[in-house]
Amino acid sequence: xxxxxxxxxxxxxxxxxxxxxxxxxxxxxxxxxxxxxxxxxxxxxxxxxxxxxxxxxxxxxxxxxxxxxxxxxxxxxxxxxxxxxxxxxxxxxxxxxxxxxxxxxxxxxxxxxxxxxxxxxxxxxxxxxxxxxxxxxxxxxxxxxxxxxxxxxxxxxxxxxxxxxx
Ligand SMILES: [Zn+2]
Numbered sequence: 001x002x003x004x005x006x007x008x009x010x011x012x013x014x015x016x017x018x019x020x021x022x023x024x025x026x027x028x029x030x031x032x033x034x035x036x037x038x039x040x041x042x043x044x045x046x047x048x049x050x051x052x053x054x055x056x057x058x059x060x061x062x063x064x065x066x067x068x069x070x071x072x073x074x075x076x077x078x079x080x081x082x083x084x085x086x087x088x089x090x091x092x093x094x095x096x097x098x099x100x101x102x103x104x105x106x107x108x109x110x111x112x113x114x115x116x117x118x119x120x121x122x123x124x125x126x127x128x129x130x131x132x133x134x135x136x137x138x139x140x141x142x143x144x145x146x147x148x149x150x151x152x153x154x155x156x157x158x159x160x161x162x163x164x165x166x
Contacts (some may be wrong), residue, residue, distance in 0.1 A: 002047070002065040012050040012063040021056025030062060035073045036093045039152055066150060070157060072166060074099075076150035081166060083107055083149065084139075106166050107139040114141060115150075119162045125155065 009026045016022045044108040047068065050059040063153040067075045074095065081088060082095050083103035084147040115136065118129035132144045142165070143153050153165040 002067070005065070006048055009050060009052075013052055014061050017056060017059055017061070018057065019054060019056040019057040021054050023055035023076060024052040024061060027051040027053040027060060032064070032068055034068060034075055035087065036078065036095070037075055038091070038093075041091065066154070069150070069166065070153065071164060076148065076153075077142055081150040082164070089163065103166060107142070108137050111141040113139045113154050113163055114138065114165060116165050117156055121159045125159070131148045 008031075012028075014024055017024060020089065028051055030051050032047045032049055033045060034047060037047065038114065047065070047066065050063050053059075054061070058164070064070060067077065067078050069076045073077055077090070078095065080086070081092075082100045082104075085104075088094070093152070111132070112135065115129045115132060115134065118125040128141075129147055132141050142149060142152055156163045156165055
């Protein structure tokens, strides 16, 4: 799905910048090099992503496709599978043990900051924050969200850029 969307810049163009400007101009492509990305049995070493430039404030926006994990070297499906100890398909390469330990340790950490972000955001996400209480782990917050790691991480990033789930 990413490749056809990449051909049409509008499909990835953000609606507006944080400054309020709605004129985001295409600013070319950048490469991401995710580790062990395999699609239909073929390794994909490079993924192009769209970059946009705000005409109002000059900010650049790098828009990641949903399968790429922000700030991590692997795709969300790999991170979720390994961090939550789900079965690995026979064809999938192993992830280094230290990496998996780091991800699991992250999920065991307090979710105090993500919960605060959800509370401030209000609406349905505030209901989620109220369900888990003040001191859940990130794993407990994920379980209460009923969604995927990717969905919760993207939500947090949209609400408060820089707040990471993983
Ligand atoms: Zn702007």
